[in-house]
Amino acid sequence: MSAEKHKAQVDATELVAQTDTGARNLSGSLGTLVAAIAFSWSLFQLYVASSVPFWLHDVTGLKLIFNNSEVRFIHLAFGMVLAGFAYPLFANSPRYRLPWYDWLLIAAAAVSCLYLVVMREAIAERAGLPTDVDLVISSVGLIVLAISVYRTLGLPLVIVAGVFLLYAFFGNQPFLPEAIQWRGASFGKAMWHYWMQLEGVFGVAVGVSASMIFLFVLFGSLLEKAGAGNYFIKSAFALLGHLRGGPAKAAVVASAMSGLYSGSSIANVVTTGTFTIPLMKRTGFPAEKSGAVEVASSVNGQLMPPVMGAAAFLIAEFTGVGYHEVVKHAFVPAVISYIALVYIVHLEALKMNLKGLPKPPARVTLMQRLIGVLTGFIGISLLGMAVYYVLGFFKANIPGLTFPVVMAIFAVIYVFLVRIASKMPDLEVDDPNAPIKELPLASDVGKTGYYFILPIVVLIWCILLERFSPSLSAFYATMAMIFIVLTQHPLKAFFRAQDIAGTFKRGFNDFVEGMIGGARNMIGIAVATAAAGVIVGTVSITGAHQMIGELVEYLSGGNLLLMLVLVAIMSLILGMGLPTTANYLVVSSLMAQVIVDLGAQNGFVVPIIAVHFFVFYFGILADVTPPVGLAAFAAAAISRGDPIKTGVQGFIYSIRTALLPFLFIFNTDLLLIDVTFNHAIFVFAVAVVAMMLFAAATQGYFFARSKMWESLTLLLIAFTLFRPGFWLDMVEPPFHQATGTATMQMLSEAPKEEEVRLRLQGPDFDNPDKTITWTLPLTVAEGDAEARLAAAGLSVFEEDGVMVFEEPFPGTQHAEELQVFDFYGDTPVTLARTEVKAQRMARELFYIPALLLLALVIMVQRRRQTQPAF
Known part of the structure; x- marks a missing residue:
């Protein structure tokens, strides 16, 4: 070197x-x-x-x-x-x-x-x-x-x-x-x-740092010490290195896998970038673009569930949404953002006419590989069914034995996978500057570390299937990881018929170093969450978020989209130079309630989880945004490129990530909120296509270099696929509205289980004319409106043709939501408007003209195409 x-x-x-x-x-x-x-x-x-x-x-x-x-x-x-x-x-x-x-x-x-x-x-x-x-x-x-x-x-x-x-x-x-x-x-x-x-x-x-975050950081440290980081990098290169811009695509995938356990975008850059950035440069990527690809993918790793840079647990705590629900909501945006980044790298490689790394010679025929894949798929399916039904039997009939059975299954599978790994040489950390004559076979690399996936499986099983608390799930996953760290080398030596005496010491040393490394990784997070506690404490004692909300409302002039842009910019500024957990704490404490309050005043009701994701996404983007972007400085230190240019290029690559929060604020289907399984698959597929089209538009290249009108058309198509409801709202209003005494008639006729939007107007303790919009689920069958409201703990009476709200009793269902109003002022709190969802045509019909436009762009570009698009 x-x-x-x-x-x-x-x-x-x-x-x-x-x-x-x-x-x-x-x-x-x-x-x-x-x-x-x-x-x-x-x-x-x-x-x-x-x-x-x-x-x-x-x-x-x-x-x-x-x-x-x-x-x-x-x-x-x-x-x-x-x-x-x-x-x-x-x-x-x-x-x-x-x-x-x-x-x-x-x-x-x-x-x-x-x-x-x-x-x-x-x-x-x-x-x-x-x-x-x-x-x-x-x-x-x-x-x-x-x-x-x-x-x-x-x-x-x-x-x-x-x-x-x-x-x-x-x-x-x-x-x-x-x-x-x-x-x-x-x-x-x-x-x-x-x-x-x-x-x-x-x-x-x-509290969250002590009970949950530490264990996940420790889990990641032990996983890294066991060799999983190098395994993930080499797996990504073996799978993708032979494609156009292969090293850059491998960097994206490796960073995504590292993001599963990493709590720092900077550490993610250095862990994977030390290997990927030199290889990207050697295959033709300029220094700044090599660093920018690594930065964009590493920062995106902080948005990847289940850990999300250790912020997922804080999000669950602050929103009151279950941790497993947070993981579900975060899945689609994070994955489609990574797919789009892989596609951006592909487009860059096409523009520069780059080739991949040398592909290893095939040792088997295509039919043999197909049979192998099918056999593996069937084998994994049968194994999964066996585990599911065995555990289901013990859980239903002998609950006390469920955990020992799980441990036994884990041990058997682990020993089996280690035996497979022992037949292959251990992976070495390669010099990224050494010449690569050919890539290793993905199957060979995969065999060396399949068992690294087991603790992640334990973690997901505990969280999503057993519904254990995040801290207990992390504890079991960490103990499984400790077991692997201590035993992997002795077991490999045993299966290789080698002397195992020295391997126990090696395993113990890895365990000690992993424990020490986990603690050292937590220092910044511990003090950052404590300092963020000062901010949260100030907000609770002073109500500072209301002051910021008034400032944003004044600057935006009540315009909803401008309000969201201002919140995004403030989140970017507040997130500069902060680690992921402190970043989320600061931006959520100050900015999340602003969106909720101002949105409610403008008739815009959005789930709280979407609001917290919105500010979190923009806070995280501060890691790549100049002039502070620390991840860009880390990447530039490796690539020897200009850190500001690296940050600017990284932000250009990250525009797709900056777009997502605006999309899922207006289209919560992207967060898989209240969608069926089949619809979730449909949403994911459409979102992937839309994000790839957006990437093509921003990169100026699709099947060929795009003309301006083609890029604008692709943007229009992507927007339509992401938010067809925008066009539907222009054709048909989303709600039937009623005012005055007609509001009660609408409440009486609304079907049971319908969510009715109520627009309330009245004085608060500072503003004589405050307006909020909130949803009220109707839990009783059709009938008298007063009775339906009373079932929700609300009391309304008519006065001069206006429906007046009385203060809910303390402790009732909606007392806290309505405590913003002063019910004892001279001006009453009134029901200004009632809204019920309208029966409309399917918004997906607008996909048809969008796809026809897409076909037109493809047909035009195919005439100028000079190389395969994929």
Whole structure:
């Protein structure tokens, strides 16, 4: 490897160390201490996630069980202590020893967190009345947290959290615009809110980090240490390397597979990019485009379920949507975005007339391969049916034996797959700059690591079939991964009739390094979620999101599309320089409710999960968007290209991802919300075609280089396939509407189970004329409107031809949704309009003219085609 290329790899690795695992490299007894603390953190998280504490309590009688709040305190203590050890505070701080001030900060971090564990009962007794010691501990804790965030993540999150903290204290100052003032908080109240209870730093975000995210990050670290990362990369190259632009297509697929367990787009870039970017350059891609492909695919990996950069669990917690539902909703947008990126790479290769890597000679005939595929498919199907019915029998008849049976099946399949792997040589990490004479056979590469898929299967089985909690599912998957790490080398040696003595040590070393690596990967996430807790805590104590909502409403002038564009831009800005989890926490806390509130005022009702996906997508795109785009800098360090040009090109490739949030906000079918299985397949197929057409339009190439009118036509066709309802709404209104007393007639005649949209108008505590739109499912059969409303806990009466709402009783079904109104003001809250879905023609009819237009474009371009389109 040349000195320049070696330097590029070192620069990229250094960037990952600075942002993910820590750039300080301590040796000797101090290095051993840091490793021991990191290992202990992973061990502690496994301990509290398991049933071992309860078993020990039953056996020993000792209180060895940690409650939810104690786990949060200890979790953050580990994170801030390791931040002090692993991350230098200043650019010129020593990298190989620990300065005296870091010892003080580490001690302060431990004391400020563990004080809450030791004094928890006393703190509970004086709720809301902090002592001087409480205030000192809280102040020290927040200061050390800010320093920990700065040293691990840089200034952006510190500045954002600091602004919110200052707003909590000084939001009542007269120099602030009156529109954003609030009454302000005393020092004691704020400190108690932020540090002494579970509303600020130790709120939901840290709780999710401690209970779920850590285990998934640990799972990914162990998977990587076992060799799965190299396996995924080589599998992708063996499958796709011979195609046009093969290395770039392989980079996309490898990043998608890495995204299954990776919690960092930057680490994803370096993990796969170190190998893929040089190969892309060697096959003809320019440096900036090579880096941009890797950046676009790696950033997309943060949107790939089931982990979604560890944000999926936070989304489930903040939206109240079940985790398995979050995974389902995220599936179609993430997959079609990756398919479109593969197609973009293909179009780039066509434009540059690139070829693939040398294909290995076929060792079998086409018929033999077909028979092999069918045999494998039938075998897997039979195995799946056997497992399903065996587990179903035990679960129905002997529930207590279900788990042992699952373990036995896992062990049998694992040993069988390891035996297959032992017949092949272990995969080595190749030098990406070495010449490739021919690609390996995909079947040969696949055999070496089929067993890596087993823990992922365990994870999906626990979540989707057994419906275990995400934390319990992650625990079982992690334990399965630990078992594989410890046993894969001894088992291979046994089947190869080799000496197994040294292989146990190798497996144990991989286990220890995976545990330490998982903890180090969590440092930034732990402190980021804690800092985001300051923002969430400020929003809860001040209602800051309402102020931002008023600003967006003023700037957008009430225009719904402009409001969404402003929210997207703000999410991009807020997400710059933040890791995935903190990114989601910041943008969702500030921007999600803005869409909900302003949408409701404009008659636009959208599921909460679609809103959170919208802001999350744009927050993640900050990783590729200049000037901050850290993933682009990591890729440029490897490709030796210009980081700004790499970021700009990466954003061009990511336009398809930026388009998706606008599409699924208006067409929730893309999130598989309330769709049948057959319809879901149809939605997926249409979305894939539409996204590929959009990619062709933005790249200016389809079957041949496109003329302007052809690109515009492709955009129109893609839009129609994505949102045929837009054209249908122009032909037929989506709702029948009624006003005044006619609203009650419409409510009486609406069929049961129909979702009726009610538009309410009245005063809130700041605005004398607030309007919201919300849906009310009718749960009783047709009849008197008053009775149907009363069944939902609502009371309405007529006054001068206007239907007036009374305040719902506290605790009833819709009391919280309507508490925005002031029911005791001079102006009543009225039912301004009722809307019921209209019976209309099928919106899919608009696909017909779109497909006819597509046929016309293809026919015209085929005349200019000079090479195969696929």
